[in-house]
Amino acid sequence: MLPFLVIAVLSAVAQFFLPWWSIALVAFGVCFWRSRTGWRAFGNGFLGIAVVWFVYALIIHLQTGGILTGRMAELLFKTKTPVLLLLITPLIGGLVGGLAGLAGRQVRAVFAGKP
């Protein structure tokens, strides 16, 4: 539970100042610092990023009446349903976070193996 929260909070803060790919650094670092298994590292990285992206995207979507979400859904996926974008956005962010988390855990394992 803890790594998930740390990733969520740290990545949110980082993204206000750094490019979007800072999410990978955050997930990598946190999972390097603390994670039990590869699966958990992936899960924490995925959820930590995906939840933040989903919540922020949803807030923007609701605040602006979904005007742009609708147009972008049509542009990218030829569909008028903005829901798809609200799902794909966290999925992409989550994948980047999850894989970076997994990599963090595996790199840590290399060092842990030869103390």
Add this chain to the structure above:
Amino acid sequence: MKVVKALFCLLISISLTVALNQQWGTVPAFGRLLSPFEGFWQNAETADPVAGNNISLKGIREEVTVLYDDLHVPHVFAKNDFDAYFAQGYITARDRLWQMEFQTHAAAGRISELIGDRALELDRYNRRLGMTYGAEKSLEGISQNPNSKLVLEAYSAGINAYIDQLKPATYPIEYKLLGYSPEPWTPIKVAFLLKQMTQTLAAGADDLMMTNIRRHLGPALTANLFPDYPFKEDPIIPAGTKWDFTPLKLPTPPANSETDSSVALNWQPHDPAIGSNNWAVGGQKTATGYPILANDPHLNLSLPSIWYQIQLVTPTMNVYGVSLPGAPGVIIGFNKDIAWGVTNVGADVLDFYKIRFRDNRRQEYWHDGKWKPVQRRVEVIKVKGKPALSDTVLYTHHGPVVYLPEEKPFRDNIPTGYAVRWIAHEADNGIQTFYLLNRAKTYDDYVKALSYYSAPAQNFVFANAAKDIAISPNGRFPLKWRDQGKFLLDGTKAANDWQGWIPAAQNPRVKNPPRGFISSANQSSTDPTYPYYINWEFETTDRGMRINDRLSGMQKVTVDSMRRLQNDVFNHQASKFLPVLLPRIQETGLTEQQKLALKTVRQWNYQQDTASIAGTIYMDWISRLEHDIWADDFPDKDDQPMRFPNSDRTLQLITEEPNARWFDNVATKNRTETIGEIVTASFQATVDTLAKRHGALGKTWAWADHKGTGIRHLIPGLDAFSALNVQIGGGPRIVNAAGRRAGPSWRMVVQTGPAVSAYGVFPGGQSGNPGSPYYLNMLETWRKGDLYELLYFKSVTEKNPRIKSTLTLSR
């Protein structure tokens, strides 16, 4: 093992992140684009904040207050000129930065920089046409005048103040989609924007096609089929108006002005869908006793919207109207004393000169009995993802050589090429015209403002609260012999050069004509008594005649009756053609469906409205008929392009010369077709084609659906940011000129008087951001033919429930 696993995971993680951070061809960088912190989500906007906003800006001199109304129109209150134009630059960029930059990139031949070598030919065309050369000349012209120099610098500084505030997350969405960043704004970009307008409105040229036709038919038949004045016309300056000046002596045409057209030049043909309407009605014909002025410029309808509404107030100016994003001031609008509007003249201000080079080195060319030096200008075209390309353009005193002979050699020993002489290559200062119009009070102010204007030549309509109305086809017109430039010209003879200019004071103009109104709809500027040559052919007179018919019959004119006239969908051309065409149809042999179609057209009231079926049939029929009459006589060959006589000449032929040889199809050797056969066959083919496309005659043939008016985003194919199949009547040659792609880009009606009131709408919205509620919010009002009241504030303290937000700009 662990190491391998770790490396593998790292590799996957890094690859995915890098892949999502990168643009793949036309596919955007998905990670960056979808990030709610940085991507498109950041472009989603809400309505203007009620609380208002304060922004401090480097470069502004004193505090500026901007009131935004419910349509997001900014009302700018500044304490001096510099701040007014600085603020205009700043707030226009806030709403339209991408559009401003993209259009100037296009004009400068720099699209390849953004999208790669797909745009290379387009860029090369703009470079060869001398767009950069012309923009540099204009900037020179503008900089010579201290007023316009200040305006230009303030406006540019304002735009840069906005660009400086941006970070990737706040870039307009198009930058994110195409993957590039805004660059600093420079004053020459304003010149580029104005050149782009000149290219849109004053670069059409049929010279090559006309030359091919003259070779094909000979001079006599060419003159017969392509006359210099229409069969039916109602010119802008009312026929019979006396000219109150002593004209200059016209230059003498050379004894032999023949040239050949040794090369195929793929020049843009003139686009008939681009035109405009404007008119002003004198106080004696209006309900209030004060003049009313109306204007609707027709352009290619695009998004972000072509125009940007703004009110600019300083201690010496208070003007409202539409501006072009990328140019300072108001282009079409009003102040408390006057109102003005523009339509395109269509003057012949682009000519081709055949150049004779001394030899293959092309260092010298022959002109006026001497070898003269050729200047070289190297144009470097940057290409995204590829090395830059340099293109050397040859310049003669005529202008740049657009087409080089080696692309299609004609004779081995005489290299040939054509130089283009174009008004856009002259130093000019259009900024000054609008600077003065924005502050004008009297008719004399209007005349003075117009004297600075060069291109694209416009019919400037004028009305003021002192009850004057006036109109003037105005621009810098070259002094030519009659028909000079109707055909390609021989560039070795000095007599073919432009021989100076028509004096600005002798441009056609009329003030308070007896009929009580003035109007223009791109038809002939004057009747044949005007002593100078402006062009041999203008837009068809249909819109002009309809407007004049309606205005003549009106009394007690109101803003609303003018609004209705702007939305008039009477098909004037059909009302002239159908009475002569329908009796020619041979009814025996028509199918049931064709008979039904004929009945529908016979019962038509000529209203080209959204549901009209007859309107659909007529529009397709007339273009097929013109094709059937002329295509065999002007065969389409790649290297010898030709055009058809205009529809006015075709109407005359059908009406007065039913036995003319042109009705015979020369492709059928053994028979001679008659007018009746060609009229009937084209009608049948039209109905059959429509049935194939839309099914049996019925609702699916409705005009608006068949036409499919679309307002498209500037990036081709970006349907999601466009408004397609807009249900609106009218079309080409109709007063409400909403065509498939072009139409009324702004409609304005101004009631002058002690307290001016004005109304307007454009198809789109004030914001260029597809994520803004102000992107397309005016479209429905435009479609229905309604207008918004334009709020004209006299002071910043004025209260109005439509003011929604206040923006304060300070140091």
